[in-house]
Structures are given as structure tokens and as C-alpha cells.
Amino acid sequence: MGQEILVSTRKGLFTLAKTRKKWAVSKGDFIGDNVTLTLHDRRDDTTYAALNHGHFGVKLHRKTNGGAWEELAAPAYPAKPEGLVDLDGWGKPVNWTTQMIWTLEPGSDGELWCGTMPGGLFRSRDRGGSWDMIHSLWDMPERNKWLGGGADIPGIHSICVDPRSPKTIRVAVSCGGVWTSHDGGETWACKAQGMRFDHTPADVADDPGTQDPHMMVQCQGSPDRLWVQHHCGIYISRDASESWQEVKNVPPSSFGFGVVVHPKEPDTAWFVPGIKDEKRIPVDGKLVVTRTRDGGKTFDVLSKGLPQEHAYDLVLRHALAIDETGDRLAFGSTTGGVWVSEDQGESWQNVTYSLPPVYAVRFA
Amino acid sequence: MAKVVFTTNLRRHVECPIVEAEGQTVREVLRVVFAKNDRLRNYVLDDQAALRKHMTILVDGSRLRDLVGLSDPVKPTSNIYVLQALSGG
Numbered sequence: 001m002g003q004e005i006l007v008s009t010r011k012g013l014f015t016l017a018k019t020r021k022k023w024a025v026s027k028g029d030f031i032g033d034n035v036t037l038t039l040h041d042r043r044d045d046t047t048y049a050a051l052n053h054g055h056f057g058v059k060l061h062r063k064t065n066g067g068a069w070e071e072l073a074a075p076a077y078p079a080k081p082e083g084l085v086d087l088d089g090w091g092k093p094v095n096w097t098t099q100m101i102w103t104l105e106p107g108s109d110g111e112l113w114c115g116t117m118p119g120g121l122f123r124s125r126d127r128g129g130s131w132d133m134i135h136s137l138w139d140m141p142e143r144n145k146w147l148g149g150g151a152d153i154p155g156i157h158s159i160c161v162d163p164r165s166p167k168t169i170r171v172a173v174s175c176g177g178v179w180t181s182h183d184g185g186e187t188w189a190c191k192a193q194g195m196r197f198d199h200t201p202a203d204v205a206d207d208p209g210t211q212d213p214h215m216m217v218q219c220q221g222s223p224d225r226l227w228v229q230h231h232c233g234i235y236i237s238r239d240a241s242e243s244w245q246e247v248k249n250v251p252p253s254s255f256g257f258g259v260v261v262h263p264k265e266p267d268t269a270w271f272v273p274g275i276k277d278e279k280r281i282p283v284d285g286k287l288v289v290t291r292t293r294d295g296g297k298t299f300d301v302l303s304k305g306l307p308q309e310h311a312y313d314l315v316l317r318h319a320l321a322i323d324e325t326g327d328r329l330a331f332g333s334t335t336g337g338v339w340v341s342e343d344q345g346e347s348w349q350n351v352t353y354s355l356p357p358v359y360a361v362r363f364a
Numbered sequence: 365m366a367k368v369v370f371t372t373n374l375r376r377h378v379e380c381p382i383v384e385a386e387g388q389t390v391r392e393v394l395r396v397v398f399a400k401n402d403r404l405r406n407y408v409l410d411d412q413a414a415l416r417k418h419m420t421i422l423v424d425g426s427r428l429r430d431l432v433g434l435s436d437p438v439k440p441t442s443n444i445y446v447l448q449a450l451s452g453g
Contacts, residue, residue, distance in 0.1 A: 053377070053407075054418055054448075055373075055416065055418045055419055055448035055449070056377060056416065056419075056448075057406060057407065057410065057416055059406075071403065074406070076406075076411045077411040078411075079412065080412055095410070095412075096411055096412055097412060098411060
């Protein structure tokens with residue numbers, strides 16, 4: 001069971017540890033700097049931290065347990081061919097520069113995968129020492145339909161490496177749908193059939209290649225099951241992303257960013273809802289977590305230990321996490337609150353209300 | 365040789381002492397500097413070797429105009445300051 005939680009914030013990376021049955025902040029790294037994401041890779045007990053300096057660009061750091069942080073070369077885009085007109089779905093020129101490391105995931109053997117803004121996917125075979133762009137995805141003409149959503153530019157925020165075959169990789173793009181490769185990234189197919197926008201004209205509402213899945217997760221023990229928190233609701237796939245069905249009638253709202261699925265129980269998933277896209281705050285000022293145990297037929301609205309008056313916490317897509325047991329969850333909010341549950345969300349312990357805005361939470 | 369001074373805010377992240385380097389343009393001068401300090405390059409230039417969005421360069425008091433090609437001329441007596449732009453907040 002993970003005994004540390006890594007909390008990436010606008011002003012540093014904070015580690016939470018449990019002592020005497022109580023979680024507390026145990027240390028801070030990169031204090032003052034914008035830490036957007038971490039990954040603790042259990043295969044070699046190494047932690048990666050992505051930073052985004054406002055002036056100096058995106059950086060990647062690595063620390064082996066007991067060692068010191070060292071800066072690595074961040075994934076970098078290739079030289080843009082001279083004369084190439086490369087526009088995104090909004091018609092704006094694409095800047096071929098890493099502008100955000102938006103997801104880091106372990107792959108097969110020693111591989112690491114990295115999704116970025118403005119939409120490049122990268123793979124490292126040397127623990128982040130160097131990165132290769134997956135040109136097959138970047139060079140697709142369909143990539144020019146990808147749109148920024150929330151952020152100004154598109155990006156890959158979710159990578160699911162299939163536990164049955166590490167050559168099967170699924171990535172989710174805001175806003176560019178879900179893309180699946182069965183050959184280690186050589187070829188890709190769009191697999192967002194069934195997802196739908198509810199605020200765009202009908203003739204583009206169900207275009208799979210421009211959908212906005214905010215976050216996608218895969219059940220490790222039952223990999224045909226995936227969940228997506230979409231811009232316009234919650235979606236479930238029971239056939240390994242071949243098709244998606246909307247989960248309806250979710251109390252108090254189906255709008256949100258993060259989703260986690262139980263590692264062994266595919267029908268059990270958690271969300272942290274907000275009102276809707278133009279009101280990204282909890283419904284009625286009450287911070288709640290929603291949980292389904294039956295594949296989305298019904299939901300529990302969990303609030304024990306969470307603020308129920310004048311709470312305006314928003315939980316971003318990487319800021320809700322579950323550990324490998326499926327019992328312990330943690331999340332952090334844009335107003336600097338962090339909560340941990342040891343009982344699948346039934347009750348929550350507040351760790352702090354005073355961190356900087358939280359971007360990502362991961363178990364180490 | 366032109367003198368190149370980097371913002372002190374960069375020193376927290378990467379070594380960047382004041383250096384002197386030859387070149388006819390800002391690009392040429394910085395190429396010499398970065399050849400000896402590769403990490404520093406990525407703090408100043410983006411993946412396409414253009415000046416990062418929220419950085420600025422002053423050459424003898426004038427702001428760099430060619431933000432992509434860095435072709436602004438440099439004299440042997442020039443002072444070049446590499447700074448963070450206020451646009452970055």
C-alpha cells in the first residue's frame with residue numbers, strides 16, 4: 001500500500017505521509033515553482049516531476065529513491081518543416097514546442113510514455129533520458145482537427161497502456177477524442193464512437209475526432225472496461241474503447257474532470273462533480289465525491305469529511321487518485337485543499353486547506 | 365567580443381555566468397554561448413530555436429525584433445541582456 005502521496009501544485013511539489021493514523025505534509029520540493037505533474041515509477045523506485053516555468057519553458061526532473069533531483073531533457077518537438085502550414089482545429093498556427101507535459105505513464109519493460117500540449121506523444125526507453133516523438137500520431141491529417149478546450153491548445157492528457165498487451169496503447173485528447181494503437185504506436189485509429197457534445201450543432205456533435213474526454217482510465221483487472229469523464233458527461237466502454245455509452249442521471253452533476261476506477265472492480269468508479277462547464281464549482285457549495293458500484297446505474301454521493309458550506313473547490317483531471325488496493329483515494333483542489341479516504345470514499349480526512357492550487361495527485 | 369548577461373532569475377535553475385562571445389548577430393553569439401552550456405539553451409529558446417514566448421533580449425538597449433531568427437545585428441562592443449519579459453507575469 002502506498003504510504004506517500006505526491007501533490008503537484010502551482011507553487012511546488014508536496015509529499016504527504018501518514019504518521020500515527022494521520023496524513024500530513026512531510027516535505028516540499030521545487031518550492032515556488034509550477035509543478036504540473038509527477039509519476040512515481042515503482043519498477044525502479046524513481047519519481048519524475050514535470051515543471052512549467054512561465055518564462056523558461058517546460059522541464060522534467062527525475063529522482064531515484066534516496067538520491068537528489070536531476071534535470072532531464074524534456075520531450076522536444078522536431079524542427080517544423082520550412083513552409084509547412086500547420087493549423088489546429090480552430091485555424092490557429094500550431095507552435096511545435098512542448099508547452100505542457102500533461103501525462104506520464106509507465107509502458108512495457110522500461111518504457112515511459114508522455115503526452116504533451118500541443119498534442120505530441122513521446123516514448124522514452126532510457127528512464128526519461130531521451131524521448132522519441134511518435135510521428136505516426138503527430139503526422140496524421142486528423143490531428144489538424146484537434147482543438148484546445150479549456151487550455152488554448154490541444155493536448156494528450158491520458159495514456160492507458162493495456163495490461164494484456166503493452167503494444168496496445170490508448171490516448172485521450174482534449175479536444176481530439178480517443179486514439180488507439182495495437183502495434184506499439186505504429187498506426188492509430190480513432191475510438192471515440194458514442195461520445196457527443198451537447199452544445200454544438202448536430203452535424204459536428206458526434207464527430208469522434210473532436211470529442212473532449214477530460215480524463216480516461218482503464219480497469220487493470222478487467223481491461224475491456226474504460227471510463228471517461230467527458231466535457232459533456234460520463235462515458236463507459238465495455239468493449240475496450242470500441243464503443244462508448246453515456247451514463248445518465250448522475251447526481252448531483254455529471255460535469256467534472258477527474259475519474260478513477262477500482263483496480264479490480266470495473267463497475268466501481270469515482271468522480272468529483274462541478275455544476276457545469278461555465279460554472280466550475282461544486283453544486284450548492286457542497287464538495288462531494290460520487291461513486292458508482294454498478295457500472296453507472298446508480299451513484300452514491302459521498303460527503304463525510306468534506307466541506308458542505310461555501311466550498312468552491314474544483315478538482316482538475318489529474319488531481320483525483322486511487323492506490324493499487326482500491327481502498328485509498330486522495331484528491332486536491334484548485335483552492336489548495338487535499339483530502340484522503342481509506343474506505344473507498346465513504347469518509348474523508350482533510351490534510352490541508354492551504355496548499356497552492358493543486359494540479360495533480362499521485363500515490364507513490 | 366559582445367558581452368552576454370543573463371537574468372539572475374535563471375541562476376536558480378541553471379548556471380549562467382556573464383560571458384563574452386563573438387558573432388555578427390544575436391543568433392551567432394548565443395550559438396557560441398550555448399555550445400558550452402547546452403542546458404541553458406532550452407531555458408532561453410523553444411523547440412524551434414525561437415526566443416521563448418515570455419523572454420526578451422536587449423542589444424545595447426534595443427529590444428530584439430527578430431524573435432524567430434534572432435538575426436538582429438551585434439557589434440564587438442555590444443552588451444546583450446537576456447531577460448524574462450513582463451508578459452510572462
